Amino acid sequence: MGAGGSRTPSRQPGPPRTYRQVVGDGGSRILEQVAAQRERLEARLALVGAVVAVASGKGGVGKSLFTANLAAGLAMRGAAVGVLDADLGGPSISHLLGAAPAPLELGDRGLEPATGAAGIRVVGVNLLQAGDERPVAWQGPTDSTAVWLRSLESTVLRELLTDTQWGRLDYLLVDTPPGAEHLPVLAQLLPGLRALLIVSIPGQLAQRTVARSILAAQELGLPLAGLVENMAGLDPDPAEDGPSMARRLGIPFLGQVPFDPRLARSAGTGRPYVLDHARTAAGRALMTLVERLQERVRGGPR
Amino acid sequence: MKLLCSSCDTALQLEQAADAGDGTLVVTFGCPSCDQGIHLLTNPGETQLVRALGVRLGGRTTAPPPLQGTRAFLRHPRPELGMPATPGGTADREPAADPAPEPGAGPQSEELSWTPEARERLDRVPPFVRPLVQSMYEDYARERHLRVISPQVMDEARRSGRLEGHGEGEP
Numbered sequence: 007m008g009a010g011g012s013r014t015p016s017r018q019p020g021p022p023r024t025y026r027q028v029v030g031d032g033g034s035r036i037l038e039q040v041a042a043q044r045e046r047l048e049a050r051l052a053l054v055g056a057v058v059a060v061a062s063g064k065g066g067v068g069k070s071l072f073t074a075n076l077a078a079g080l081a082m083r084g085a086a087v088g089v090l091d092a093d094l095g096g097p098s099i100s101h102l103l104g105a106a107p108a109p110l111e112l113g114d115r116g117l118e119p120a121t122g123a124a125g126i127r128v129v130g131v132n133l134l135q136a137g138d139e140r141p142v143a144w145q146g147p148t149d150s151t152a153v154w155l156r157s158l159e160s161t162v163l164r165e166l167l168t169d170t171q172w173g174r175l176d177y178l179l180v181d182t183p184p185g186a187e188h189l190p191v192l193a194q195l196l197p198g199l200r201a202l203l204i205v206s207i208p209g210q211l212a213q214r215t216v217a218r219s220i221l222a223a224q225e226l227g228l229p230l231a232g233l234v235e236n237m238a239g240l241d242p243d244p245a246e247d248g249p250s251m252a253r254r255l256g257i258p259f260l261g262q263v264p265f266d267p268r269l270a271r272s273a274g275t276g277r278p279y280v281l282d283h284a285r286t287a288a289g290r291a292l293m294t295l296v297e298r299l300q301e302r303v304r305g306g307p308r
Numbered sequence: 309m310k311l312l313c314s315s316c317d318t319a320l321q322l323e324q325a326a327d328a329g330d331g332t333l334v335v336t337f338g339c340p341s342c343d344q345g346i347h348l349l350t351n352p353g354e355t356q357l358v359r360a361l362g363v364r365l366g367g368r369t370t371a372p373p374p375l376q377g378t379r380a381f382l383r384h385p386r387p388e389l390g391m392p393a394t395p396g397g398t399a400d401r402e403p404a405a406d407p408a409p410e411p412g413a414g415p416q417s418e419e420l421s422w423t424p425e426a427r428e429r430l431d432r433v434p435p436f437v438r439p440l441v442q443s444m445y446e447d448y449a450r451e452r453h454l455r456v457i458s459p460q461v462m463d464e465a466r467r468s469g470r471l472e473g474h475g476e477g478e479p
Contacts, residue, residue: 017314025310032310032337033322035367043362046371112389116374134375135384143383146360147331147352154353158360161377165362169374 047168047195050116054088055176056200056303058231059192063219064212065184068236069205071273072263072292073181074102076203078278079296081124085176088119091130092163092192093183094142100130104276110134116169123277129170131162160191167195177303186222193226200303201231203260206248208241213251220255231302232260234295240265258302261295264288311346313339320346321466323441325365331355335365338441340466343432420446423458430462 031037051057060076062069070093077087091099099105103122110133111118119127131142144158172178180196182188192199202223206216223230233255235248252259263269266288272279283289311320320337323345328334333355335348350358358365362377379389422430433441448465449457 018317022312022314023317028310028312028319030310030319032319034309034365036361036363036365038367039363040361042371110386110388112374114374131378131382134378134386134389135382136386137384140384144381145383146356146381154356154360157357158377158381161360161362162381165375165378 043164043168047164048198050168050170050172051178051198053174054172054178057178057180057196057198058201058203058299058303059092059180059182059196059199059228060203060205061182061189061192061219061223062184062205062216063186063222064206064215067205067207067212067216068263068270069184070098070181071102071269072205072234072236073179074099075269075278075280075292076296076299077103077126077177077179078124078281079284079293080177080179080300081126082281082284082293083296083300085300086174087124088127088129088170088172088175088178089122090163090166090170090178090180091128091132092166092180092188094131094159094162095183097130097132097142099181100128100133101276102273102278103128105133116171119170119172124281127172127175129166131166160195163191164195186219189219189222189226189228193228199229201299202228203231203234203299204257205234205236206251207235207237208239208244208247210245213246217251217255220257224256230257231299232258234260235262237265238262260298260302261291263291263295311337311348313342313344315339315344316342318342320344322366323444333358333365338433338466343429345433420449420454421456423456425459426457426462429459 060069060073070091073089077089080087089099089103091097093099100120100122103126105120105122105126105128108120110120117129119129120133122128132138135142144155146154146158180192182192192202204216204220204223206213220230220233233248233252235251238248246254248262249259264287266279266286268283268286269279269288280289280292284293312318313320316339318339318341320339322335323338324334324336326334326336328349331352333348333350335350336345337348338345360377360381362372364372375389379385430442430445445457445462445465448468449455449461454461
């Protein structure tokens with residue numbers, strides 16, 4: 007940044023006033039625009055019954071697969087469901103839900119979401135870009151990417167939430183990327199978040215990493231609905247099981263999804279496992295989690 | 309960020325944010341009290357940071373088009389989304405040139421006149437932003453059904469804050 011005066015000023019004696027002593031914003035009107043952004047987001051989400059985020063803090067725990075099955079389970083129980091894939095670096099929800107990248111419709115009122123299995127509406131940044139296997143990349147000055155990239159990611163998520171024609175939904179699920187560092191963005195973007203589910207798997211390393219996210223969510227005051235243990239039974243003799251971990255960290259334990267290779271294989275089919283296998287152990291566990299989530303959302307503050 | 313006039317301790321007001329066309333901005337601030345002014349020249353990183361926030365310096369009168377930032381910054385957008393082709397996007401950029409006419413030109417200026425003193429003062433505004441500043445003064449005068457723009461009117465416009473169009477209150 008550089009600045010040049012039109013002529014040499016004679017300086018005022020004494021220290022200048024400080025930021026908070028000066029009234030107004032100098033005409034930038036940035037804060038006013040940020041407030042308007044928030045109002046537009048709230049207006050869009052006014053038609054959504056409950057926004058529920060699914061996070062983990064650890065990659066590879068099956069969070070997105072769980073989110074897709076959670077969405078499908080909710081739809082099976084008659085709910086209108088949308089899913090925002092907030093994982094900008096590795097979006098996968100549209101694949102898990104079989105939402106084909108049909109020609110997109112972007113009008114003055116926003117983007118028409120893609121439709122996946124069970125009528126679930128889905129939006130992810132991969133649906134907006136050409137070439138399905140291309141990495142999601144942003145353009146800007148290459149010498150200063152770190153300066154603006156995080157701000158841009160937040161803006162993109164806000165726009166995907168605000169500018170998608172979700173319509174009337176009972177549930178909007180937000181599949182967040184791995185890493186506790188994304189939770190503050192979630193808290194800022196979605197002050198009306200109704201529930202945050204944390205997904206973990208057996209194993210000390212995963213649990214330690216997931217615990218960081220739980221603590222971060224608690225510090226941020228996010229509405230922790232509970233811990234879900236995915237791939238339960240994978241380690242037959244875990245040092246700490248899911249219920250114990252939840253107790254230790256002071257959050258509700260929502261339930262376990264038993265390890266089932268068929269569940270993992272379903273990821274490539276574009277059809278959530280629970281839709282066709284609700285009577286299997288994993289399917290029953292998923293439907294139980296769906297019911298518990300609905301109970302918590304109904305019982306929680308609106 | 310706020311800027312204070314080092315001469316009179318008055319908060320400078322944003323008058324114009326213009327795209328220099330090379331990934332940088334020229335942001336012009338003026339002092340409402342003593343006519344001091346500065347041009348703030350942002351580097352590409354700072355420019356990108358502002359744009360990444362999805363805001364426009366000086367405000368906007370209408371909501372941005374849907375997915376504006378996403379479409380502008382995505383490197384490989386799908387063509388049906390109408391993505392801008394240039395890095396950083398061209399949509400909603402700050403104006404690169406001033407569309408306002410010179411003093412005395414154009415149909416709207418016929419009903420207004422500038423006193424020689426006011427014209428002289430206007431001429432001290434950097435040419436780069438002069439037409440815009442002129443139009444702001446003329447808008448202020450028209451709203452008050454004034455036919456002549458004098459230095460006094462210019463002072464009133466600056467004091468009113470209407471010139472910059474910003475609201476009052478602590479951000």
